[in-house]
Amino acid sequence: MIVTKVVWVDYIRAIASFMVVFLHTAAPLLDKYNDLSISYWFVGNIYDSIVRVCVPLFFMISGFLLLQKDELLSVYLSKRFSKLFIPIAFWSIFFVLWKSFIERETAPTLWDFYSLLLTPSYFHLWFLYALIGLYLFVPILRKITGNADNTIVVYYCIIWFLAVGVIPLGEKISGLESGIDLGSISGYIGYFLLGLTFGKKEISTKLFAVSVFIYLISVTFTACITYILTLKNEGIFVDYFYNYLAPNTIFSAVAFFIIIKYLAINSKLFQVSMVQKAVIKISSCSFGIYLIHTVFLYLLKIGFFGFKLSALSGNPLLYIPLTSVVIFLLSFLLISVIKKIPILRLVSP
Numbered sequence: 001m002i003v004t005k006v007v008w009v010d011y012i013r014a015i016a017s018f019m020v021v022f023l024h025t026a027a028p029l030l031d032k033y034n035d036l037s038i039s040y041w042f043v044g045n046i047y048d049s050i051v052r053v054c055v056p057l058f059f060m061i062s063g064f065l066l067l068q069k070d071e072l073l074s075v076y077l078s079k080r081f082s083k084l085f086i087p088i089a090f091w092s093i094f095f096v097l098w099k100s101f102i103e104r105e106t107a108p109t110l111w112d113f114y115s116l117l118l119t120p121s122y123f124h125l126w127f128l129y130a131l132i133g134l135y136l137f138v139p140i141l142r143k144i145t146g147n148a149d150n151t152i153v154v155y156y157c158i159i160w161f162l163a164v165g166v167i168p169l170g171e172k173i174s175g176l177e178s179g180i181d182l183g184s185i186s187g188y189i190g191y192f193l194l195g196l197t198f199g200k201k202e203i204s205t206k207l208f209a210v211s212v213f214i215y216l217i218s219v220t221f222t223a224c225i226t227y228i229l230t231l232k233n234e235g236i237f238v239d240y241f242y243n244y245l246a247p248n249t250i251f252s253a254v255a256f257f258i259i260i261k262y263l264a265i266n267s268k269l270f271q272v273s274m275v276q277k278a279v280i281k282i283s284s285c286s287f288g289i290y291l292i293h294t295v296f297l298y299l300l301k302i303g304f305f306g307f308k309l310s311a312l313s314g315n316p317l318l319y320i321p322l323t324s325v326v327i328f329l330l331s332f333l334l335i336s337v338i339k340k341i342p343i344l345r346l347v348s349p
Contacts, residue, residue: 007276008264009065009199010283012057015260017286019054021293021331022047022324024124025311029320033235042227043316048242049222055127055244056191056253059134063192064199066138067145080135083349088128090347091291095122103298124294130188137189145196153197160190165247172240188244194254198261208262211255218252281336288335288348289328296327 029036029044069076096112099105099122112121120126145153163182171178222241225248229238241248264270282289300309300323309326313319338344 007280008261009061010276010280011264011270012257012260013061013286014279014282016054016057016061017282017289018324018328019051019057020124020290021297021328022320023051023054024294024297025324025327026051026316026320029311029316030237030239033230033237040316042223044311044320045226046219046223047316047320049219049226052222052242052244052249053253053256056188056249057257058127059188059191060195060199060253060257062131062134063195066135067142067192067196068200070142070146073139076139082346084128084131084135086346087287087291087349088125088132089116091125091128092116092121095125098122098295122294124290127290133187134189134192138192141189141192145193150197153193156185157190157193157197160185160193161247161250164190164245165250168245169247190250191253194250195257198254198257203258203262203265205262207258211258211262215252215255215259218248218255222248222252282332285332285335285339285348288338289331291348292334293327293331296330300327 026044026047029041030048033041093113093116096108096116100108115121120129159182163186167178167180167182170176225241226238229240230236232238240246243249244253269275297310299305302308309319309323311320311323313323335348338348
């Protein structure tokens with residue numbers, strides 16, 4: 001049997017990659033509140049609320065895997081260059097050309113390529129740019145976490161939660177601007193620490209049960225408050241509580257992380273050899289699936305394969321999952337092929 005203390009990471013990564021596809025499949029419904037029946041819109045809202053944890057899960061896994069290592073700065077930077085900067089360069093240029101020649105936008109200019117130094121060329125590539133800053137900070141964070149006891153790490157997570165979740169929410173509700181400056185620990189770095197903390201922690205049955213409850217409550221809150229705010233905004237979508245740093249998203253991400261880790265270690269279904277092998281294979285392709293899935297999202301929407309398929313093809317209760325599965329499988333199959341080709345493997349490590 002595959003060692004479960006390792007495979008739970010693959011389970012979280014594989015599930016998160018499918019959630020990303022699911023999220024982007026459901027997303028087009030959310031801006032159509034005034035054009036769809038309320039039941040159709042709410043299906044998209046619920047589905048999207050369920051999978052908002054996808055990107056935070058990727059951050060948490062990265063934190064767990066990277067912050068426990070000890071290596072020379074030059075070795076670390078060399079590894080990150082091959083695993084991040086080469087894919088960023090390739091896929092950024094790819095999507096500049098994609099938008100121009102496939103989506104028929106304006107012809108590419110020198111500015112389009114110059115701007116890649118600071119801004120992503122396609123909506124989902126923001127994640128790679130976010131990773132740049134996080135990865136550059138990891139060597140420093142390793143020194144902090146390596147010499148700190150768990151109390152300090154937990155303290156950091158609490159202060160980070162206040163900085164990115166509580167204070168911004170308080171400012172939005174009150175209309176006041178906080179004079180408390182916690183900008184030095186803002187951003188997504190807190191997810192790295194949360195991943196390290198709960199990745200090392202043994203998950204009890206009680207913590208698992210509490211996490212299930214927190215996840216369900218958080219998802220319900222996200223869907224309901226988003227509906228209420230959008231309704232009050234005359235149908236113009238309000239996505240504040242969809243934010244990856246919103247308090248509800250942080251709670252649900254940590255809870256889901258704990259749920260999957262517990263099941264991967266304790267559930268007999270999760271420990272079936274065939275299932276684990278499939279999950280490990282999907283996990284190894286997850287980065288590539290993230291990068292390429294928007295290609296199939298677009299091609300299916302325009303009917304490139306001889307038929308159109310999207311969340312808007314019919315009842316979204318069925319078509320969001322169906323479209324997501326098709327996109328995910330096509331992305332997985334193509335990335336599996338790409339990873340077998342020596343040169344192309346560099347763009348999907």
